[in-house]
Amino acid sequence: MFAAERRQLILEMVRANGAVSLRELARVVQTSEVTVRRDVRALEAEGLLDRRHGGAVLPGGFTRESGFPQKSHLATAEKTAIADLAAGLVEEGEAIVVGAGTTTQELARRLARVPGLTVVTNSLLVAQALAHANRVEVVMTGGTLRGSNYALVGSGAEQSLQGLRVSRAFLSGSGLTAERGLSTSNMLSASVDRALVQAAAEVVVLADHTKLGSDTMFQTVPTDLITHLVTDEPAAHDDRAASELQALADQGVQIAVAGAGAAAAASGAASVSGDGASGAGRGARREMPLPGQRRTHGQALRGVPVEPGSGDRERERERARVADLRRR
Numbered sequence: 001m002f003a004a005e006r007r008q009l010i011l012e013m014v015r016a017n018g019a020v021s022l023r024e025l026a027r028v029v030q031t032s033e034v035t036v037r038r039d040v041r042a043l044e045a046e047g048l049l050d051r052r053h054g055g056a057v058l059p060g061g062f063t064r065e066s067g068f069p070q071k072s073h074l075a076t077a078e079k080t081a082i083a084d085l086a087a088g089l090v091e092e093g094e095a096i097v098v099g100a101g102t103t104t105q106e107l108a109r110r111l112a113r114v115p116g117l118t119v120v121t122n123s124l125l126v127a128q129a130l131a132h133a134n135r136v137e138v139v140m141t142g143g144t145l146r147g148s149n150y151a152l153v154g155s156g157a158e159q160s161l162q163g164l165r166v167s168r169a170f171l172s173g174s175g176l177t178a179e180r181g182l183s184t185s186n187m188l189s190a191s192v193d194r195a196l197v198q199a200a201a202e203v204v205v206l207a208d209h210t211k212l213g214s215d216t217m218f219q220t221v222p223t224d225l226i227t228h229l230v231t232d233e234p235a236a237h238d239d240r241a242a243s244e245l246q247a248l249a250d251q252g253v254q255i256a257v258a259g260a261g262a263a264a265a266a267s268g269a270a271s272v273s274g275d276g277a278s279g280a281g282r283g284a285r286r287e288m289p290l291p292g293q294r295r296t297h298g299q300a301l302r303g304v305p306v307e308p309g310s311g312d313r314e315r316e317r318e319r320a321r322v323a324d325l326r327r328r
Helices: 003-017 022-029 033-045 076-087 102-111 124-130 155-160 187-198 239-250 262-266 310-327
Strands: 019-021 050-052 055-057 095-098 117-121 136-140 144-146 151-153 166-171 175-177 181-184 200-206 218-221 228-232 254-258 270-272 283-285
Touching: 003 019, 003 022, 003 033, 003 055, 019 022, 022 033, 022 055, 033 050, 033 055, 076 102, 076 200, 076 228, 076 254, 095 102, 102 117, 102 124, 102 166, 102 200, 117 124, 124 136, 151 155, 151 187, 155 187, 166 187, 175 239, 181 187, 187 200, 187 218, 228 239, 239 254
Parallel strands: 095 117, 095 166, 117 136, 166 200, 200 228, 228 254
Antiparallel strands: 019 055, 050 055, 144 151, 175 181, 181 218, 254 283, 270 283
16 A cells, blocks of 8 residues: 555545544554554644644644544453453442443443442443443433433432542543643533542553553543543553653552563563452553552552451442432
């Protein structure tokens, strides 16, 4: 394929999807990421698209939000690896909240195997993924349906979350930077995500490498409230993405990187699974070096000690609060 043909195809993909990763572009045009990066740089010079860490987006500053059909075909392998790893953080009998998004939908499919789990969500897709899980209880917020991502938003969704307390919130978004944290392109979605954060003792962000360094209009989770980031391995030559990850780590975010096979194992990655009988998570993880680990409300991610018995008492209180939400 000639350079002009490659660039035309790249431009068509970006226009159709809003944002496309370099990996996906290289796969479609059947060339290396180095060549695709040169093509993207040339198209950016003509003002036809904007480069982002690990990908390309429509021109115009802040990334616009793609619809669900487009998002569902972006970085699918990466989202699967992230969901596998994130599922290993969920324990039997927990109560959690899961926000809307294609990555959180992948996570929900894996949570169906965790017994005694209670999931509060504003996402119809998350609820659908768990609909036939006999051992998982699903609690949906109220609100108005936003058709582009099949999520419930508005004051009804936010009010139904008041007074709720769970162990963790699992969220995704449109962009993630060390400076502003997680962000999204829609004001209503951002408002509900903030309410989900307020309901949780810890916040776990699920973001593939295409989101790193991207900044969108509405902040949902500032960096100092992000406890844990689960992402995938940036390209070896993507220094800016690596710098962004290090900047997040320097601010106290615990980072788990889903690797692929031998490359992850060579970097000291380890298999992660749930502590209970679920065995939900099956992925490779590499922890970034941190200046210190944080704990909130007596809870901790794996590897951080907590007072014996405190987790059981907290889970009992969480289940009581969720039961109260269902009655209301």
